[in-house]
Amino acid sequence: DAGITQSPRYKITETGRQVTLMCHQTWSHSYMFWYRQDLGHGLRLIYYSAAADITDKGEVPDGYVVSRSKTENFPLTLESATRSQTSVYFCASSEGVGQPQHFGDGTRLSIL
């Protein structure tokens, strides 16, 4: 499914730095999502967006900022990275409510 791409695939940064993870989809899906995946917690929703300029908090939004100025892009920013934000981040998109979500390849983020 090359329709949704994440960049970078791997990132190492230091505490206190700002880092932005990119997500781009070519399906024109209305909905986009950001999850983090940690051992023992499965997939936890950080933020999601129902359409351009509409975003909402998920289960674990603290320390993260999102924007959606264009339908195809949904960047996730860690304004001041902390070690607890070391994780694998997945972006996903779907056509609408109750529709399958399609995931990107993920970004493995390490914060030292």
Next chain:
Amino acid sequence: GENVEQHPSTLSVQEGDSAVIKCTYSDSASNYFPWYKQELGKRPQLIIDIRSNVGEKKDQRIAVTLNKTAKHFSLHITETQPEDSAVYFCAANRNTDKLIFGTGTRLQVFP
């Protein structure tokens, strides 16, 4: 809000045997239940889903059953193969924006 519990957390089977993973959900209004397979280092991929107006759905060796009264749904894999080894996630959605995921089951199929 919705809560999804998934069992077991790990499951080991012999090649050719069947595997069953069970999930329970808390919100009786939930009506969409997908299952995802995630191989090591890869993205979660949808393998099958079911909606609340259906009790069972099959796709080759994979089937999902839904019991709305008991609020649980199960993934059944028959004739397991080593390539079925992965982490499987269930999820539930009650016609809102969000999917709520279970914590995953690591399935190992031994040759």
